[in-house]
Structures are given as structure tokens and as C-alpha cells.
Amino acid sequence: xxxxxxxxxxxxxxxxxxxxxxxxxxxxxxxxxxxxxxxxxxxxxxxxxxxxxxxxxxxxxxxxxxxxxxxxxxxxxxxxxxxxxxxxxxxxxxxxxxxxxxxxxxxxxxxxxxxxxxxxxxxxxxxxxxxxxxxxxxxxxxxxxxxxxxxxxxxxxxxxxxxxxxxxxxxxxxxxxxxxxxxxxxxxxxxxxxxxxxxxxxxxxxxxxxxxxxxxxxxxxxxxxxxxxxxxxxxxxxxxxxxxxxxxxxxxxxxxxxxxxxxxxxxxxxxxxxxxx
Numbered sequence: 001x002x003x004x005x006x007x008x009x010x011x012x013x014x015x016x017x018x019x020x021x022x023x024x025x026x027x028x029x030x031x032x033x034x035x036x037x038x039x040x041x042x043x044x045x046x047x048x049x050x051x052x053x054x055x056x057x058x059x060x061x062x063x064x065x066x067x068x069x070x071x072x073x074x075x076x077x078x079x080x081x082x083x084x085x086x087x088x089x090x091x092x093x094x095x096x097x098x099x100x101x102x103x104x105x106x107x108x109x110x111x112x113x114x115x116x117x118x119x120x121x122x123x124x125x126x127x128x129x130x131x132x133x134x135x136x137x138x139x140x141x142x143x144x145x146x147x148x149x150x151x152x153x154x155x156x157x158x159x160x161x162x163x164x165x166x167x168x169x170x171x172x173x174x175x176x177x178x179x180x181x182x183x184x185x186x187x188x189x190x191x192x193x194x195x196x197x198x199x200x201x202x203x204x205x206x207x208x209x210x211x212x213x214x215x216x217x218x219x220x221x222x223x224x225x226x227x228x229x230x231x232x233x234x235x236x237x238x239x240x241x242x243x244x245x246x247x248x249x250x251x252x253x254x255x256x257x258x259x260x261x262x263x264x265x266x267x268x269x270x271x272x273x274x275x276x277x
Contacts, residue, residue, distance in 0.1 A: 032183065035059050035100070039093045039175055051086035059096050060103075067103040077103070080114060085121075088129035090136055090174040095124045097182020098189055105186070120187055132174060135198050140170060143208040146215050153218055170198075238262060 029036075042055035060081055068074045087095045099121055106112040144163035151159025182189045238258050 028180070028183075032100075032179070034062050035096070036093075036176055036179055039096065039179060042092055042096075043089060050082070050084050052092065053082050053085045056085040056092070056096060057081050060099060063100060063103070067107045069107055069109075077114075080118065083118075085125065086129065087125035088133055090132035090171070091128035091178050092125070093175045094128055094178030094182045094189055095121060097179040097184075098124060098186055100183050101186035124189075131198070135201060135204075136170070139201065139204045139208055140167060143204060143211055146208070146211040150211065150215050150218060 038055075038059045042052050042059060045054035045058075046052055047054075057078065061078075064074050064077055067077055081099070085092075099117060102112050102117045102120065106114070106117070144166050147166075148159035148163045151157070151162075178189075238261070241261070242254055242258055
């Protein structure tokens with residue numbers, strides 16, 4: 001194992017470009033600014049057959065002419081990058097950066113075959129999509145929404161600002177930072193980049209659990225003040241019902257059924273209270 005490669009967890013970060021080959025940020029933005037902008041629309045042409053292939057092609061299309069070697073048809077490269085592509089929303093940019101890096105090497109005559117590019121593209125798409133989806137959809141977004149809900153109980157918009165700030169810090173790091181690192185490191189972007197990008201994963205998981213507990217406690221108190229003991233009893237029945245329904249119905253139909261039942265309960269309860277008065 002080489003000593004000059006920084007270690008991150010169980011991964012080794014490879015492919016660092018020599019300082020002599022690194023260019024200024026202005027030159028990088030001039031060359032890749034269009035691709036970075038298009039990355040934000042990569043899912044705008046999603047379809048069942050090729051998923052985000054058209055979006056991915058729109059990202060790399062301005063660079064196709066640079067990758068064409070003498071005597072080679074640019075249409076062959078275009079067809080290759082119009083194939084099935086599904087890397088999710090957040091780290092598809094890193095995959096695009098790796099492909100740009102490898103296609104450049106191939107155009108320079110380095111031993112990088114088109115089959116190898118396809119294999120790396122497919123492998124990274126699956127791995128990075130799974131990791132990013134867990135981080136954003138399983139931790140970050142629930143944490144942000146829970147914080148927003150806590151502040152919403154007290155009629156404050158601060159929670160919404162916190163949610164947007166928290167989400168976009170990692171969102172832009174994933175989109176823009178992922179592409180830049182992919183272009184710089186190529187195949188070496190791997191796990192070390194992701195481990196560093198999501199290094200607060202454990203802390204955010206703890207914060208999500210804590211915020212959920214706080215929100216549940218506040219919701220219990222507010223529900224008691226708003227609807228009394230009867231509403232709390234209904235909440236307990238609804239919770240038990242959700243546990244039973246999930247064995248027979250899908251998650252969506254369980255939510256629909258419980259929402260309808262809760263709405264019906266509130267209407268009947270309101271009518272009964274009005275008549276008793």
C-alpha cells in the first residue's frame with residue numbers, strides 16, 4: 001500500500017492530479033461551467049427505458065468533440081453515453097466527472113478502453129446512488145423537516161430557513177463538489193470522497209433521532225391541549241391501526257386509510273360537541 005495516498009476509512013483515495021496539471025478555478029469554470037449548470041437538470045428527461053440517460057448526455061455533450069480521436073466517429077461516443085443511466089439525484093455529478101476524466105485520458109491515448117469506462121460508470125452509479133439516497137432521504141431531509149415542524153408549532157419560519165440551509169450545504173457539495181472531484185480524481189473518487197463528504201453522517205443520525213423525540217413530545221403536549229384526552233386516545237388507536245394495516249395494505253394505502261379515519265373522527269367529534277352544547 002502506497003504511503004503517499006491519504007487514507008479515509010477503508011478506502012484509499014487515488015488518482016490525484018499532479019500540481020503541474022492543476023489549473024486555476026477560472027479556467028475550470030470556463031471549461032466546465034456549462035456541464036455544472038446542466039447537472040441540475042439531469043432528471044428533467046427521465047423515462048422508464050433509459051432513466052436519466054438523456055440528462056447525462058446533455059451534461060457531457062459539449063465535451064464530445066474534445067474526446068474524439070483521429071479517425072473516430074463522435075457519434076459512437078454519443079451512443080455510448082445515451083445508454084441506461086441511473087445514479088440518483090445527488091452524486092450523479094460525481095459519476096459524470098469520473099466519465100469526463102476517463103474520456104480525456106482515452107482521447108490522449110492512455111490505456112483506457114470504452115468498455116472500462118462503461119463498467120466504472122455502471123459500478124459507481126449503483127454504489128454512490130445508494131449511499132447518497134440514504135444520507136439525504138434517510139437522515140438529512142427528515143432532520144430538516146422535523147426541525148421545521150418543531151418551529152412551525154410555535155408559528156416561526158426559522159425552522160424553514162434552517163432546513164434550506166442544512167439541505168443546500170450538502171446538496172451543493174454533492175452536485176458541484178462531486179463533479180469537480182470526479183474530473184480531478186477519475187476512478188479514484190470512490191469511497192474516500194464520499195466518506196469525507198458525509199463525515200457528519202453519524203452525528204446527523206443522532207440529531208435526527210433526538211429531534212424526532214422532541215417533536216413527538218411536543219406533538220403529544222399540543223394534541224392534549226388542542227383535543228383533550230379523547231384526541232390522544234384516538235392517536236393511540238391510530239398508531240395501533242397503522243401497525244396492523246401495514247401487514248395487509250401498502251404504506252400509501254395505510255396512510256390514506258388512517259388519514260380518512262382521523263378526518264372522520266374529527267368531524268363526528270365536532271358534531272357531537274356542538275349538539276351537547
